[in-house]
Amino acid sequence: MGYDVALICEKGHVINDSMREFPEANKDYCPECGAQTISSCKKCNASITGAYVAPGVIGGFDYNRPAHCHKCGLAYPWTAIPNTEGGKDNKQSLFDQAPEGRMLRQSTRKKYQVFVSSTQRDLQKERNAVIEAIYRLNHIPVAMEMFNAGNTDQWNLITRKLDECDYFLVIIAHNYGSIHPEKVVSYTQLEYEYAIEKNIPLAAFVIDENASWPTTLIDKTNSKKLDEFKSPCRRF
Numbered sequence: 548m549g550y551d552v553a554l555i556c557e558k559g560h561v562i563n564d565s566m567r568e569f570p571e572a573n574k575d576y577c578p579e580c581g582a583q584t585i586s587s588c589k590k591c592n593a594s595i596t597g598a599y600v601a602p603g604v605i606g607g608f609d610y611n612r613p614a615h616c617h618k619c620g621l622a623y624p625w626t627a628i629p630n631t632e633g634g635k636d637n638k639q640s641l642f643d644q645a646p647e648g649r650m651l652r653q654s655t656r657k658k659y660q661v662f663v664s665s666t667q668r669d670l671q672k673e674r675n676a677v678i679e680a681i682y683r684l685n686h687i688p689v690a691m692e693m694f695n696a697g698n699t700d701q702w703n704l705i706t707r708k709l710d711e712c713d714y715f716l717v718i719i720a721h722n723y724g725s726i727h728p729e730k731v732v733s734y735t736q737l738e739y740e741y742a743i744e745k746n747i748p749l750a751a752f753v754i755d756e757n758a759s760w761p762t763t764l765i766d767k768t769n770s771k772k773l774d775e776f777k778s779p780c781r782r783f
């Protein structure tokens with residue numbers, strides 16, 4: 548875990564934000580503008596901070612090239628370029644292009660399937676945000692609203708999907724949710740318990756009891772059951 552080293556051209560094009568991890572993407576000259584590329588400060592020789600690399604963590608992190616040396620504070624050559632010069636060449640949009648190193652990292656990195664468990668109606672906004680975040684990290688969200696149980700038993704379908712997942716993520720607010728007719732436990736809790744049983748790495752997001760929440764989304768029907776379910780989840 549830590550920062551890789553970045554290779555950036557003197558005009559500011561990010562050539563590679565992870566030089567150590569993907570040395571094959573390194574270049575002596577910028578393919579965009581032909582300027583020389585640098586990976587360290589000209590004054591103190593400190594490496595230019597690259598992408599944050601955390602093995603085992605889902606997804607990558609967006610990289611923004613630094614403006615100044617973290618060690619001696621010297622402005623990098625691109626920082627001195629006035630914004631008025633060069634038109635499009637100075638626009639942020641150009642720098643927004645994903646550097647080759649990161650493209651490689653995303654294409655070579657395994658895609659993980661992340662099961663998103665929660666009640667539906669009261670947490671639709673939160674589910675959508677999580678699903679979108681998983682997509683943005685180049686992984687695959689698995690949410691039950693994406694599947695039609697059809698004739699298959701609902702719980703059967705859920706366990707089949709869970710078996711394929713690499714991570715399990717549960718969101719809990721103030722609604723215990725619908726209950727499995729035979730097991731007398733909510734589907735969300737069943738999914739959680741199944742993930743524990745199968746040793747699927749788990750993340751739980753439990754609402755803070757003091758957070759304000761629309762009363763229309765609070766269901767007190769099974770509040771005792773919900774509290775009992777929430778307390779072990781807070782450990783994650």
Ligand SMILES: [Zn+2]
Pocket residue numbers: 556557558559560577578579580581582
């Ligand atoms: Zn360049």
Ligand SMILES: [Zn+2]
Pocket residue numbers: 588589590591592593616617618619620621
């Ligand atoms: Zn420096």
